[in-house]
Amino acid sequence: MLAFQANLSNERTPISFRYDPKFDHKPEILMLPTRGYATNAATLPLEPFSFDRREPRAHDVLIEIMYCGVCHSDIHSARNEWGGTLYPLVPGHEIVGRVVRVGSEVTRFAAGDIAGVGCFVDSCRECDSCRAGEEQYCKRHLVMTYNSFENDRQTPTYGGYSSQIVVDENYVLEIPDNLPLEGVAPLLCAGITTYSPLRRFKVGPGQRVGVVGLGGLGHMAVKLAAAMGAHVTVLSTSISKEADARRLGAHDFVVTRDPKNLAPLAGQFDFIIDTVSAPHDLNAELGLLGRHGVMVLVGASPEPAAVGAFSLIMNGRVLAGSLIGGIRETQEMLNYCSEHGITSDVEVIPIQDIESAYDRTVKGDVRYRFVIDMKSLQ
Ligand code: NAP
Ligand code: ZN
Numbered sequence: 001m002l003a004f005q006a007n008l009s010n011e012r013t014p015i016s017f018r019y020d021p022k023f024d025h026k027p028e029i030l031m032l033p034t035r036g037y038a039t040n041a042a043t044l045p046l047e048p049f050s051f052d053r054r055e056p057r058a059h060d061v062l063i064e065i066m067y068c069g070v071c072h073s074d075i076h077s078a079r080n081e082w083g084g085t086l087y088p089l090v091p092g093h094e095i096v097g098r099v100v101r102v103g104s105e106v107t108r109f110a111a112g113d114i115a116g117v118g119c120f121v122d123s124c125r126e127c128d129s130c131r132a133g134e135e136q137y138c139k140r141h142l143v144m145t146y147n148s149f150e151n152d153r154q155t156p157t158y159g160g161y162s163s164q165i166v167v168d169e170n171y172v173l174e175i176p177d178n179l180p181l182e183g184v185a186p187l188l189c190a191g192i193t194t195y196s197p198l199r200r201f202k203v204g205p206g207q208r209v210g211v212v213g214l215g216g217l218g219h220m221a222v223k224l225a226a227a228m229g230a231h232v233t234v235l236s237t238s239i240s241k242e243a244d245a246r247r248l249g250a251h252d253f254v255v256t257r258d259p260k261n262l263a264p265l266a267g268q269f270d271f272i273i274d275t276v277s278a279p280h281d282l283n284a285e286l287g288l289l290g291r292h293g294v295m296v297l298v299g300a301s302p303e304p305a306a307v308g309a310f311s312l313i314m315n316g317r318v319l320a321g322s323l324i325g326g327i328r329e330t331q332e333m334l335n336y337c338s339e340h341g342i343t344s345d346v347e348v349i350p351i352q353d354i355e356s357a358y359d360r361t362v363k364g365d366v367r368y369r370f371v372i373d374m375k376s377l378q
Contacts, residue, residue: 028054028155032062035377036162037351038088042080045355049088051158053166058105061169063115068160069094069186069344070370071216072277073119073300075358077147081302086147092160093119093145094188096181097374106169114181116173116334117165118188119324120144122151125170133328135171161351163377173331176338183343186216186369187334189324190344194221194273195333196325197296198228203271205229210272211250212285214241215361217275217298219345219368222248225273227340233269235262235285238364248345248368262288267315269293277362279303286311286319294318344369350376 030052038049056062074091076082095117099109109115122143123130129137136142143150146159159165175184194217203209209230211221218234225232226249233252234245242253254261267290274285276299286295286307293315312319325333337343345368349357357370 027152028150030155031055032164032166034158034163036090036158037354037377038090038158038161039078040087042078042085046078046091046161049090051090053158053164054155056101056103056166057168058103059168059170060103060166061099061106061109061115061172062101062164062166063095063097063117063172064100064164065095065097065160065162065374067094067096067182067185067348068092068372068374069189069216069346070349070354070357070361070372071186071189072361073189074159074161075361076277076300076302078358082300084147086156089147090158090161091146092162092372093117094185094190094371095145095160095165096175096185096188097165100164102169108169108174109172114175114177116175116184116188117145117160117167117171118173118192118330120148121157121165121167121171123171124151132326134326136324136326161354161372163374171327173327173334176334178338179341179343182346182348182371182373184334184337185371186220186344186346187337187342188330190216190220190369191224191337191342192325192330192333193217193298193322194275195224195336196329197273197298197320197322198224198271199329200322201271201294201296201320203228203230207231207270208233208268210235210269210285210288211275212236212256212272213275213277213299214238214245214368215275215277215364215366216344216369219244219248221273221275222250223342224336226250227336227342230271233265235272235288244367256284259284267291272296273298275299277301279305282306282319283308283311286317289315289317291315292318294320296320296322298322344371346371348373352376
């Protein structure tokens with residue numbers, strides 16, 4: 001999800017930045033030896049990689065990473081499918097771990113706390129998006145967890161497929177203590193990416209919601225929309241996922257490969273969330289929306305999609321997009337999941353299995369999120 005933003009803003013090349021005194025951050029001083037897994041090119045596998053992180057500064061938290069989810073965005077980025085990947089790339093932005101050290105000014109965390117880190121680790125803090133708590137839409141510089149630069153504009157960020165991470169406490173999430181941590185990790189991306197548009201478009205009881213694609217994001221969308229009281233239909237290419245879809249909370253399941261299955265659903269949905277990672281026909285999905293129905297794209301196919309004017313004109317439909325969520329809303333989502341007992345269905349893997357996990361995810365063969373047990377990094 002994150003590399004395409006870097007592309008658009010051209011922020012991946014430090015020398016291209018216009019000088020802005022507010023961003024004249026001191027270069028990072030990197031002294032904390034860290035182990036991870038990285039890839040050096042689109043066609044190369046991930047392999048062990050050593051690098052240094054900064055010593056925690058006054059507002060920083062040092063987190064020993066316990067679990068890191070495997071998001072399809074990690075795969076798009078590692079394989080440079082969106083373009084603009086910075087190598088070496090240490091992916092991973094669904095991070096849960098234990099705080100081992102905090103800086104002198106840190107107030108929200110102490111050593112021993114369980115903490116989370118999602119898709120970004122800093123932002124400008126001053127633009128209207130940051131002030132509105134929607135740091136993901138920072139106008140100046142969103143410091144993404146990987147494939148990005150720190151606010152010094154020259155230190156590359158490395159993600160959660162690693163032993164530890166240092167993050168300013170304002171960008172660290174508090175993790176509820178009643179949920180299994182391996183199932184919590186994917187909430188930091190898949191959870192917030194689906195929760196945020198469900199809230200923004202006020203999905204609730206009496207509404208008919210379609211979830212397109214039952215993968216990492218899709219299965220969270222099903223759980224969350226069902227918990228919010230909507231009537232949920234999964235629209236999937238995989239006939240084998242029907243029983244799971246119903247167990248996750250879906251009321252109906254439709255196999256989209258056969259257009260005959262969609263005909264009776266024309267105009268039936270109030271809201272559709274599309275989580276598909278590859279090119280597919282958006283017009284067929286838009287046709288399922290009723291009057292003023294909304295379809296939100298969160299899936300980030302590397303290929304552009306053709307949308308027919310009449311797909312939107314008829315029924316006055318809305319096609320929207322959404323990028324993860326801000327820190328405040330991410331904490332709200334974690335608290336909501338704690339209250340409702342919602343976590344991700346995960347398959348825990350050692351990091352040595354990452355390549356086969358990527359291949360299985362691309363084939364749609366993930367039930368429903370791979371999560372790396374970082375103990376395997378020893
Ligand atoms: P995932 O686990 O691989 O799930 C994607 C699902 O899409 C698959 O399980 C499959 O479900 C369906 N699918 C795959 N190829 C398809 C095709 N050719 N035609 C139709 N359906 C297909 O991936 P994910 O981690 O959930 O991520 C999904 C997408 O969201 C990725 O592009 C990712 O980069 C993006 N993303 C965006 C944001 C954001 O902020 N907007 C955040 C995170 C991720 P079925 O088997 O049910 O058909
Ligand atoms: Zn993600």
